[in-house]
Amino acid sequence: MTTKEMIKYWTRSASEDLVTAESLFKTSRFLPCLFYCHLFVEKIIKALIVKKTDKSAPYGHKLSRLAKLTSVTFSSKQLDFLDDLTSFNIKARYEDYKFKMYKKATRDYTKNYLVKAKEIYQWLKEKV
Numbered sequence: 001m002t003t004k005e006m007i008k009y010w011t012r013s014a015s016e017d018l019v020t021a022e023s024l025f026k027t028s029r030f031l032p033c034l035f036y037c038h039l040f041v042e043k044i045i046k047a048l049i050v051k052k053t054d055k056s057a058p059y060g061h062k063l064s065r066l067a068k069l070t071s072v073t074f075s076s077k078q079l080d081f082l083d084d085l086t087s088f089n090i091k092a093r094y095e096d097y098k099f100k101m102y103k104k105a106t107r108d109y110t111k112n113y114l115v116k117a118k119e120i121y122q123w124l125k126e127k128v
Helices: 003-026 030-053 063-067 076-091 095-104 107-125
Strands: none
Touching (some): 003 030, 003 107, 030 095, 030 107, 063 076
């Protein structure tokens, strides 16, 4: 794949995952919604990594680590948010975490993360 094709792949996939996250929220599937919030932010970050490095995005899911590989300057508050969001990638996969998270992932809790994830996604998308 060319750099342009890789960037298109990551941005298109991020956009599709954003739509999925919104659909999951609308149907009250809050834990999967949080997982997809992580995915769409991860993918837009990976598009920025490809743009900067002209190489394939690295494997890995820790958003704050990936963010540091872009040419974007993130605030400490944004990096903290990315660390919080990363926890949904892990917690959504393992049953013991899932049980705890189902109780925590209320409509308001999830909406807060969805709104913030969309904000950072839009901000990053403008930089691709």
